[in-house]
Amino acid sequence: MASTLEAKETAADTAVEEGRPELAPYSAFTRSQKRFIVFTASWAGFFSPVSSQIYFPALNSIADDLGVSSGLINLTLTSYMIFQGISPMFVGDFADKAGRRPAYLVCFLIYIAANIGLALQDSFAALFVLRCMQSAGSSTTIALSSGVVADIAIAAERGSYMGFVVAGSLMGPALGPVIGGLLSQYLGWRSIFWFLTIFGCAFLVPFALFFPETARAIVGDGSIPPPRWNLPLIQWIDSWKAPPQETIRRPKLGFPNPIKTLSIIFQKDVSILLVANAILFAGFYDVSASIPSIYNDLYNLNDLEIGLCYIPFGLGATVASIVTGKFLDRNYRRLARLSNIPPEETRARNLQGFPIEKARLQIALPLLVLGSCTVIAFGWVLHFGVHLAAPTTILFVMGLTLTGSFNTVSTLLIDFYPMYAASATASNNFVRCLLGAGATALVDPMLEAMGRGWCYTFVALVMMATAPLLWVVMQYGPRWREERQKREDSLAGAAR
Template structure:
């Protein structure tokens, strides 16, 4: 048997045996739903850890006696590590498995939150926010990898929608929780809350979550090493003879070069850059709300947190609806081209226009989302009633999140065997660009004013639409060239 640490060899072996009978995944629908539920819960920690901090920014700055500019640097550093850490953990998860990657990340995350709750100076805050980001930010990439492990392309949009929907209440609930805790118990209590919440997640995860990485368990039919079993299964297997691929799984030091190699593929690089522009605009709006709403409307931490609810609600609705639309559009094109929906190891997306199936949904969402950013900026510039810009936040979450979802799904369509690394490449590009945008938002607001600042951001976002047309037109050819090159290497 080919080494299970090499997915391509595993695929070739399966094809030689009987490719027409080897289903993509042996997990049942109920098992898939449970797996996606826990993956979705895990993905919640990255955005909630970022946004729970927003309402307390003014309180933290006052408490440790630093300027808002320095406090914004902790947002920038968080995003930098949000981009860098998945490069290592994504490759580790593709090789060693999802379960060990999740557990390492959560142990780091819990330790960082305890440290943040106990620190009392800016240097410690800065460093520990980086560590916190390193622990939590990979969860979304891992969740994308889990979807690629268990879902065929025809249903991948819906499952990705569920995973993303689980993470998107973070921008809505994080500020509310952070505002409540900061207002009544002090800003440190937010980090104690995250510590407890992460511990609550680990209990069902350690007990029941199965290994899904295709390099370890194939389509789910190969037992993982005993050390990588859910705890319940491990207890059941204590008196059984050893089985699984204990001697075949080789855990090596994570290689970030794989993620970088994905970034520099022509088609992937273009869609990652376009997605990063959208994300930077999205994050600029999020990061600017506390200071603008405090100055313009005199809101306290809790009230600012409540204003994020429409943002997260729109984003959550978008993730679910867009996922259904992606599956519908895939089926529509597949029926037109007489392409079978059911995938096996013998059938892949080599001759299917997956770029068109995914990105057709993105265009109207991108245009509408850019318009909401313009409206948001001018509502603030004219100082209209709080309800107007806050209503725009709902539509902004609804449209821009839908555009993000299409790109995230397309990435794992490109790299189903290395999905965590592909998702990590998305994190890397968009978080680094978002970090730079966050560092520039205060100077831009000061120099341009609220209306023109957000108009400029929106126009930059709209300029990404020609890039998506290039991908639809030339992407299939570039993907075929990459596939031929990989086959020859």
Template sequence: MVEDVSSSSADKENTDIEKAKSHATSVHIPHTIFSLNEIRFMVFILTFAAIFSPISSTIYYPALGSVAEELQVSDTLVNLTITTFMIFQGLAPAFIGAFADAEGRRPAYLICFLVYIAANIGLALQSNYAALLVLRCVQSSGSSGTVALASAVVADISTPSERGRWMGWANAGALLGPAIGPIIGGVLAQYLGWRSIFWFLTIFAGVYLIPILLFFPESCRAVVGNGSHRPPKWNSCLLDPSLQKRIDADPSIVGPPIPPHSLRFPNPIKTLAVLFEKEAGMILISTGILFAGYYGLMAGLPSQLEANYGFDSLHIGLCFIASGAGGSIAALVTGRLMDYNFRRHARKLGLDASDTRRLRTLSSFPIEAARIEIALPFILLGAATMLVFGWVMRFKTNLSGPIILLFFIGACTTGAFTILASLTVDLFPEKPATATAASNMTRCWLGAAATAIVVPMVNALGTGWTYTIVAGLWLALCPALWIVIKVGPRWRREKEERAKEREAR
């Protein structure tokens, strides 16, 4: 009897899958039913939601001395809370990304914010080092998932031909955090004490959670398809009735049925598996090395500004504005450049860039070239400015020199990262949150290593040679990415052929 029920359930699921495939091929349906204004609203929400992870890391920097003094621990032990924060910043999205790809973006956002708020309350109230260390890890686990979720939502609601623009906005929020975090943290720590930093983050997150709960619609394609299948009531928002009316008025926009599935525990192995794919691995390692150099520079900057120019915490925080401003501007400009280059390659192949049916599977489209051709100039210019920055700091020139160079370093790093992050999502359209989590893992773990070694390297080699090494590593990324342009499409076709063989068995 049990076998009959199991067999019947399996047959029903297979039937649903076949219906979905036949529906997709026989009816032309829009990629998403969300209007342009609804997409803009969703991108606005996810852009600023992504701020919480980077701002939680950098807002803490100006208060390190005060924390060490009150808890009576060394500066080295307090700095350890930064390293562990970044380790969990890379680890936690592996779980939340897999969960979001299976169960939806809204419940994943809810989990992230509730964990984050609870951790901040604990950090504001704790009074010993062990609690600080543990709760910083919990805080990181809650906030870091928002970055992966931002890229996942963009993948849900945009086609490859327009994804660059929206990815630019999504990354602009994540890169604004490092610029404004030290400023806010410096002001709060100086006038209200370091505990006020965590009360500020608690209130900020609590207020921001309200519009997500009330107005942010579910977009995960495994749950709602192109948006035409409404989620369960517990996962609904106030926009759902208007979406349902739109569907009832025009049934032709309804996507294929969603195959049912049971609730699954997040599997972080899927995130690690992305790293071991040839094409994705090279892209992710390149992204990690790029941001490791940037994180290393940011971690070493406070002590160098203090030593060279005698700055206090507030003035050091103000210097971070340059890199943040450059990064935010680059993220927006880069998105437009990516979309332009995508359309250019589509025209060369005689394709319509807006034809989502033909471009949804990118097996014959050179997506690697369309993205990386824009990234390479950013990497080359970033390496040059990093090299100059190291020697400018070495010879203690006028402050205007380092500030201008920080602007360009932030712009180049962000531009290249935005492009490589978009390419990662392009290669894994069926699991964008998992792919972004893998990118986050390599970026944060290599960044954690960079922050741990940059000060000893500067002490041993000086700023000039330290950042010359970073520039050399960035230059070494160019041949690797050029290989991806040339060989990536073949690797992608081989992967698709292996997937078809597994399905046929």
């Protein structure tokens, strides 16, 4: 027997085929509920980057207190990024099957426990292991937040919603170093982890009370209640008074399986996108990770002053995520009009014949080129020791442009896999974080061997080389996507 969700989708497809303008709503959540959901998902996505960036201004102090070299401390950055790539592969699959709420809850409990341990530890070995745990708990929030957007937003509005979610995650580069610099300068580096503990608890309490389950495999369009154990506490209390309601056939729970994420990585169009995005991310991280040591040597700044220098970087990134989201939606509607396709046709199979790759990547390409140019400019102003105002201004433009290109690729991945958005975003994290970890390990030797100007010029030229890759996806992506859809449809038919 077909599930309730399948029946609703079949009715909507029939309406499209018969030319009826009215379609079943993609989501039963109201506009105000969507705003609350997106705000909460954006807040959750803030934890991963802030936990990484808040650490940067204190790197020198932690190295001195633990009696280790800056090279060993940089290994904690590398390990953080490795777990940032691996852990979402497991949690993404778990979230697509069990729901977003339980995945968030498990991750935040791990995250809070790791921060308590980091505040109390007194050795490099403990710091290394607990940073890995902290990364495993916080890094999955971005993948989960992307999944939430796919649950509630149609393709025509997904750019704006993703923009607001990404804006939360990109507040980390703006606020994290400032908070970290203040805490490290005046209360010591351990206060950083106590702050993160308190901040994590402040998120977890209202989340457990009010945040609804959104996963379409669990609640359909949002009108079907999840199992009682997966209800917000406020609704759980009321559920005992309410009569039983309709349910849908839900995926069976099992040990989280990363195979779905790996299978996404090896799709032709997706693999090209992920490699291009990973190279851009590696360049982005090369700049941010090297700022503390370079600014300390060149401008003799303390922890707090270094933290303040990240503000333009993060502000540019935050502005870009919101503005780029608006442009993505506008470009989607423009191409929909040119293709005579109603923007309400939003499920993956209804994107057949629509150039979704062009709708997204037309925005990414100019931002990619401009962002790469800012990396070159950043390297040479540091090479010549120009006044601090110059690299600070460049960082704002760099955050504005590079973040816009990240956002477009992330949105396109969700367009490809709206029903497995958490797994798709996990694949993005896996590739870009592993490459970013390698880039972080190499940037110091490269700076010593090549100098600041030529090092960042080389990084920028590698970033520019991704532009032809995106062009390939724009040209051949629609055909590859249709071939993939046919394969999935035939496998689904065989399974029935």
